[in-house]
Amino acid sequence: MQPRLVIFDLDETLVHAAAARLAHAPDFEFGGHFVYLRPHLQTMLEAIWPEFDVAVWSSASRPYVDAVVWHVFGKRVPLKFAWAIERCVQRVDIRTNSYVYLKDLRKVQGQGYRLEQILMVDDSPDKVARQPRDHIQVVPFVGDPGDRALLELPARLAHAFTTTSTGARSEF
Numbered sequence: 001m002q003p004r005l006v007i008f009d010l011d012e013t014l015v016h017a018a019a020a021r022l023a024h025a026p027d028f029e030f031g032g033h034f035v036y037l038r039p040h041l042q043t044m045l046e047a048i049w050p051e052f053d054v055a056v057w058s059s060a061s062r063p064y065v066d067a068v069v070w071h072v073f074g075k076r077v078p079l080k081f082a083w084a085i086e087r088c089v090q091r092v093d094i095r096t097n098s099y100v101y102l103k104d105l106r107k108v109q110g111q112g113y114r115l116e117q118i119l120m121v122d123d124s125p126d127k128v129a130r131q132p133r134d135h136i137q138v139v140p141f142v143g144d145p146g147d148r149a150l151l152e153l154p155a156r157l158a159h160a161f162t163t164t165s166t167g168a169r170s171e172f
């Protein structure tokens with residue numbers, strides 16, 4: 001079987017970083033922020049790691065991405081890559097007159113995967129607007145200790161990789 005690549009967003013997908021401490025203890029602190037890992041993160045990674053190649057692509061800063069990747073993946077799950085804001089495409093959002101940072105899957109093609117072998121897991125549809133068919137959208141994680149979205153993810157990924165019809169990947 002061809003290798004399949006799952007590219008994870010970080011903020012609100014695998015972790016939540018808050019300037020104010022929540023009611024429960026953070027998993028770690030970085031740059032004055034309290035960082036909370038999404039519940040069931042390790043269970044999900046253990047389920048998908050034997051099946052898929054894993055990478056990270058965040059529009060956050062390089063030092064933040066490095067810190068989160070260390071806490072989430074450590075040495076347990078070797079990543080194909082961990083990209084930060086420097087690999088995103090900067091665009092002006094005319095609604096807000098501010099910059100948005102897009103993840104363009106064409107940048108991944110040099111890594112040896114065809115587009116149909118790649119899925120992005122992201123809470124933000126805007127960030128992956130250029131490849132909606134290759135996108136698994138998860139509800140944003142904002143620190144809820146009862147969040148269960150990652151428990152469903154292995155089955156969603158397996159289903160999505162077997163689905164080719166337009167839009168079917170985002171209908172869960």
Ligand SMILES: [Mg+2]
Nearest residue numbers: 009011012123
């Ligand atoms: Mg996000």
